[in-house]
Amino acid sequence: MPDSEHVEELIxxxxxxxxxxxxxxxxxxxxxNCAACRRLANEALATMALLPYAxxxxxxxxxxxxxxxxxxxGEPLPxxxxxxxxxxxxxxxxxxxxxxxxxxxxxxxxxxxxxxLDLALLRQIAQLRQENDxxxxxxxxxxxxxxxxxxxxRSLTERLQQQEQHLxxxxxxGIVSRDLQGTELAPQASGRLYFRPGExxxxxxxxxxxxxxxxxxxxxxxxxxxxxQSVSLFRVQPDGRAELPITLPAPVDRYQAVAVSxxxxxxxxxxxxxVLMGEL
Amino acid sequence: xxxGAPGASEQEAKEAALAALxxxxxxxxxxxxxxxxxxxxxxxxxxxxxxxxxxxHAGDLQGRDSLAWLLHATRRHCLARLGRRPEPxxxxxxxxxxxxxxxxxxxxxxxxxxxxxxxxxxxxxxAVEWLYFQGLPRQEVATRLGxxxxxxxxxxxxxxERLREALLSGDQGGT
Numbered sequence: 001m002p003d004s005e006h007v008e009e010l011i012x013x014x015x016x017x018x019x020x021x022x023x024x025x026x027x028x029x030x031x032x033n034c035a036a037c038r039r040l041a042n043e044a045l046a047t048m049a050l051l052p053y054a055x056x057x058x059x060x061x062x063x064x065x066x067x068x069x070x071x072x073x074g075e076p077l078p079x080x081x082x083x084x085x086x087x088x089x090x091x092x093x094x095x096x097x098x099x100x101x102x103x104x105x106x107x108x109x110x111x112x113x114x115x116x117l118d119l120a121l122l123r124q125i126a127q128l129r130q131e132n133d134x135x136x137x138x139x140x141x142x143x144x145x146x147x148x149x150x151x152x153x154r155s156l157t158e159r160l161q162q163q164e165q166h167l168x169x170x171x172x173x174g175i176v177s178r179d180l181q182g183t184e185l186a187p188q189a190s191g192r193l194y195f196r197p198g199e200x201x202x203x204x205x206x207x208x209x210x211x212x213x214x215x216x217x218x219x220x221x222x223x224x225x226x227x228x229q230s231v232s233l234f235r236v237q238p239d240g241r242a243e244l245p246i247t248l249p250a251p252v253d254r255y256q257a258v259a260v261s262x263x264x265x266x267x268x269x270x271x272x273x274x275v276l277m278g279e280l
Numbered sequence: 281x282x283x284g285a286p287g288a289s290e291q292e293a294k295e296a297a298l299a300a301l302x303x304x305x306x307x308x309x310x311x312x313x314x315x316x317x318x319x320x321x322x323x324x325x326x327x328x329x330x331x332x333x334x335x336x337h338a339g340d341l342q343g344r345d346s347l348a349w350l351l352h353a354t355r356r357h358c359l360a361r362l363g364r365r366p367e368p369x370x371x372x373x374x375x376x377x378x379x380x381x382x383x384x385x386x387x388x389x390x391x392x393x394x395x396x397x398x399x400x401x402x403x404x405x406x407a408v409e410w411l412y413f414q415g416l417p418r419q420e421v422a423t424r425l426g427x428x429x430x431x432x433x434x435x436x437x438x439x440x441e442r443l444r445e446a447l448l449s450g451d452q453g454g455t
Contacts, residue, residue, distance in 0.1 A: 013411070
């Protein structure tokens with residue numbers, strides 16, 4: 001049993017609830033038998049009884065009275081305000097609320113980085129597109145040049161074949177030739193007709209013929225027993241030359257003469273201005 | 281035929297009395313719960329529980345200091361929420377009966393107690409507040425004050441004696 005002096009010291013702690021259970025039990029037991037300590041305890045208790053008044057009053061939320069009166073009447077609660085420990089989603093929401101500013105900042109930084117990268121990529125794409133356009137243009141040009149070369153090649157091949165044919169007509173066995181002379185209208189002009197006697201084909205070469213106006217043409221004639229017969233219309237190259245393969249209904253040597261005239265664009269039924277003439 | 285059954289009118293009377301008590305005391309009860317729990321939601325829940333308990337003990341409250349009863353019940357609820365069960369437990373009706381009527385209205389009483397508490401030396405005031413409002417054990421109070429446990433007993437005793445001098449001098453303790 002603790003002595004009175006020791007208990008006296010503990011009485012304030014006892015009434016304020018600051019003693020451990022065992023110690024409080026000892027004080028209670030002492031008070032039963034000690035009137036002096038009991039008096040002190042009652043004084044302390046009367047003082048302690050006033051302490052809760054020290055808390056400053058505060059208006060409770062309005063719904064508290066509604067809930068209380070509903071419960072007093074045994075009605076279901078009008079509003080459920082009791083907080084429940086947050087579930088998984090609740091914890092997630094709380095975590096989000098806590099982390100939202102940081103995540104938002106991170107998001108903004110990411111957006112800025114992406115925008116910068118995007119701009120750089122856009123610039124690169126524009127450059128590449130420009131280069132691509134240039135390459136496509138060059139490719140097109142090369143293709144055009146290639147087409148030109150192919151065309152030239154084709155025409156050269158054709159000309160070579162022509163030349164070979166012409167050479168065959170000029171230099172083949174049994175080939176004969178007849179000269180043509182320029183008339184007064186073209187004194188500087190000359191020509192030569194190659195053919196094989198008994199055959200209806202031949203080659204006429206002309207030189208020194210002057211250029212024509214756009215509405216003019218040269219016309220080749222062979223003169224037979226029935227008069228001049230039109231063979232073909234032709235123009236000359238800038239140097240005044242022309243090579244004319246000819247094909248006739250009858251062997252060339254059946255005709256008496258060959259002539260070239262200068263005619264309007266579509267030719268004439270009869271020669272008008274004869275510039276070259278030769279006998280066969 | 282009479283309007284309304286006798287049981288119904290008795291219930292209505294109890295509800296009316298509860299509503300009147302609430303209007304008079306709820307701010308004190310909520311203020312104390314808020315002071316102890318520092319949580320409006322929890323404090324509101326304690327208010328609800330305390331007034332429902334008062335409804336059940338309406339007979340005990342008759343002729344007594346009902347606000348003192350409500351405040352001590354409030355402290356009990358709050359300490360339970362804080363996980364503290366101080367020994368011994370003094371019945372609310374007993375504590376309410378210890379308060380002399382001469383201390384005036386509830387508002388006057390509250391003002392005087394606040395003033396008396398504020399006038400205590402710091403260590404005594406803190407020891408009383410931590411022990412009473414937070415239910416801290418002596419050892420925890422000693423740690424917070426940075427003193428020995430025996431000094432906590434001294435400060436608690438000093439605090440209560442000064443409060444008694446300020447509020448109750450002239451009253452005699454019971455036997």
